[in-house]
Amino acid sequence: MKLRSPAVPLITHDPYFSIWSTEEKLNFAPTVHWTGKNNFLLGTVTVDGVEYSFLGYMRNIYKLHQISLDIDALTTTAVFEGAGIRLTARFTSPTLPDDYELLTRPVSYMTLTYESTDGDAHTVTATVSAREEICLNTPRQSPVVIEEVAASDCVRGMRMGNSEQKPLNRSGDDHRIDWGYFYLMAKSEDTSCNSKRDWGQWHISVSAPIKEKEPLLYLFAYDDIYSIEYFGTPLKSYWNRNGQTILEAITCAASDCNTTLARCDAFAKRLYEEAELAGGEKYAEICALAFRQVIAAHKLVLDENGDILYISKECFSNGCAATVDVSYPSVPMFLLYNPELVRGMLRPIYKFAASDAWKYDFAPHDVGQYPLVNGQVYGLDRATGELLFEKQMPVEECGNMLIMEAAVAVVSGDTTFAESHLDVLEGWVKYLMKYGTDPENQLCTDDFAGHLAHNCNLSLKAIMGIRGMAIICDMLGRERDAAKYRRAANRMAKVWMNTAIDENGVSKLAFDQPNTYSMKYNMIWDKVWGTHVFSQKFMDSELKANRTHFNEYGMPLDSRCDYTKSDWMVWTASLASTKRAFTSYIEPLWRAYNDSPSRVPLTDWFDTISAREVAFRHRSVQGGLFMKELVDRCKKNRTTEAHRK
Secondary structure, three states: OOOOOOOEEEEEOOOOOEEEEOOOOOOOOOEEEOOOOEOOEEEEEEEOOEEEEEEOOOOOOEEOEEEEEEEOOOEEEEEEEEOOEEEEEEEEOOOOOOOHHHHHOOEEEEEEEEEEOOOOOOOEEEEEEEEHHHHOOOOOOOOEEEEEEEOOOOEEEEEEEEOOOOOOOOOOOOOOOOOOEEEEEEEOOOOEEEEEEEOOEEEEEEEEEEOOOOOEEEEEEEEOOOOEEEOOEEEOEHHHOOOOOHHHHHHHHHHOHHHHHHHHHHHHHHHHHHHHHHHOHHHHHHHHHHHHHHHHOEEEEEOOOOOEEEEEEOOOOOOEEOOHHHHHHHHHHHHHHOOHHHHHHHHHHHHHHOOOOOOOOOOOOOOOEOOEEOOOOOOEOOOOOOEOHHHOOHHHHHHHHHHHHHHHHHHHOOOHHHHOOHHHHHHHHHHHHHHOOOOOOEOOOOHHHOOEOOEHHHHHHHHHHHHHHHHHHHHOOOHHHHHHHHHHHHHHHHHHHHHOEOOOOOEOOEOOOOOOOEOOHHHHHHHHHOOOOOOHHHHHHHHHHHHHHOEOOEOOOEOOOOEEEHHHHHHHHOOOOOHHHHHHHHHHHHHHHHHOOOOOOOOOEEEOOOOOEEEOOOOHHHHHHHHHHHHHHHHHHHHHHHHHO
């Protein structure tokens, strides 16, 4: 990868078990949780009696010289030289989206191999250490318990956890887990384990010898005991739904390591090749870097019926769980690699919308604050327990739900799920038909920009939501309803073209604000579905006008400020009719991440002049970066189907 990642993924499983390096040289800085707080891991090798670091920072240890770093969708590989050896460290989180066992099993791999560079034989021992902050919200929060454990005869190590176990005791945003147990294990017949208290914290360490050209396997695991509280019921993760223990999971992970790593390599290769074909090398690199982050912003559990729930966390925003307008931008990646996960995002929304707690005739915004999924918290008046209307996103969330339902039906070819919720979808589409032509003063997903009346892009969402309902009805054989919704969407689109376009032929930010502009990213579903509500000629002219507003690191979100959103930038770029026009949007985005002084997991909200993070990081919305691939695949599928007919 030529892209200099703003932060380097090491362990990426869920919002609590996600550890990164803020330096591309992995031994230049302490490892951190995605929130930026230390999650200390230190990796060293002792070569002929002298200790050298390769992972994390410790001031009184020599460093191996890192000569290369490569990142793909599931693996980070760093190569080091020094002391007469070349050491390769490979970090893999095998979160394959179509294998629920691997996707949810909270075990990451690190393999270490070395070869002599000076022709001499060397004695090499590896040691990996972790500090108590990895299983506490804050260091020294409370005493920890530590013990040696064995998963099998040759997989041994240490476990560490809070002495005060209170699963699911808190919710929030800038939080780390303080329940469950962290496991640091090695697969070796000669493993040694130690613990000590240093600088006010407990450390655990696991050491094992390395033989030249023979991989040494380390495993990092976290057993959170319970993962999600769902309307008052604590739920375990998918991997231990039948009572499997974490030590059994670690044993399985160790035994299937080679097979799993090969599958991960094949998946990463496929992901890169498909992204490169769709949008070029820079686009492929951005998608590859985003993949693990998007996965690690979710948790997969099963509801009381055994159906999948795929719960997102609104990272460094407000910590909301199962947020509709966070799922919406994320779904392109999941529509490509496993549409059932999109259904898993929607199930909590339907359940809450059907409850007595939801009083409105439009779709909710969220279903809780991670990891407590018990009902909407956005706009909740804590004093009265009421959800304030002015904090709702009526047109936004109705449009999001209808679009996501239509998209998953189209990609999967299956309307069973949509049909089971048809009554509520019909209520939401009626809301859009009544209020979507010219939305009143309300929030949209870009709520950080504040309320906006007559929002042209929000009206586009209503049009696409109604058109999505027509698709669902068509697939269900409800021809009369489908025709009704098609006519409604087309009428609204005609009104839009007559009122949203300024005298210069460019669309405005709001219907009543001349000489303004904004990204019209919601229009992209017209291309995904091939519905031709808007013309390609108009899309191309809009993109040409957008180019006049570019700064060094891309197009601002709209005329109100210099900041932008990465997901919307790619959606807008995907409106283009040529690959060249698309890449003209992607190159500044690539440079923004390559040059950004903000050393954090990919931010989706950054300044187009400085490339600095404005806010938001580690968010699932980066699944939206896969939109160009989705457009191309759906177009290919339509062509194939037309030839078949």
